[in-house]
Amino acid sequence: MEYAKEHIKEMPELIKVVVVGLDIVKSKDVYGDKATNPEKEVLNIVCENAELGIKLSETVNYYPAENKKVPANSKLGKLITKYSGLKIGSVISLILNKEGFYKLVLA
Numbered sequence: 001m002e003y004a005k006e007h008i009k010e011m012p013e014l015i016k017v018v019v020v021g022l023d024i025v026k027s028k029d030v031y032g033d034k035a036t037n038p039e040k041e042v043l044n045i046v047c048e049n050a051e052l053g054i055k056l057s058e059t060v061n062y063y064p065a066e067n068k069k070v071p072a073n074s075k076l077g078k079l080i081t082k083y084s085g086l087k088i089g090s091v092i093s094l095i096l097n098k099e100g101f102y103k104l105v106l107a
Contacts, residue, residue, distance in 0.1 A: 013097075014105070017054065019090040021046030030059050043076065047092065056094075058104060078106040 022045055028038035043062040048055040060075040070077045079086050082105070093105040 013095055015049055015052065015054065015094055015096055015102075016091050017047035017049045017056070017094060019045060019086065019088055019092065020048050021057075022086070022088060024062055045079075045086070047094075054096075056102065075104075075106065079104070082106055 022043065024041050025044050026038065027035040027040040027042050030042060030044060041062045041064070042059050045058045045060065046055070047058070060079070063070045063074075063076065070080060072078070072081065076086070079092070083090055083092050094102045095105060096102045
């Protein structure tokens with residue numbers, strides 16, 4: 001555990017990661033018993049930075065194709081706007097704090 005904490009402290013605050021997976025899953029598959037709407041479909045975005053040994057996933061609300069439009073103020077809408085689309089191979093940024101928690105750069 002100490003190694004992990006020391007390793008995180010050495011990492012840069014702003015990190016680029018590559019999208020390696022985009023999966024539509026049920027909310028219950030991500031959150032288990034804590035899912036407020038277990039059957040709701042969500043988009044699970046899997047990213048990694050192989051050089052730094054980081055692999056993480058972020059879950060956002062999914063908007064089926066029949067909706068035709070993703071709300072611009074949603075997390076998915078902000079990702080699409082900021083990074084000119086979202087697909088496997090897209091490079092996105094995140095901010096990593098010294099405790100190991102991250103936040104996607106959306107603005």
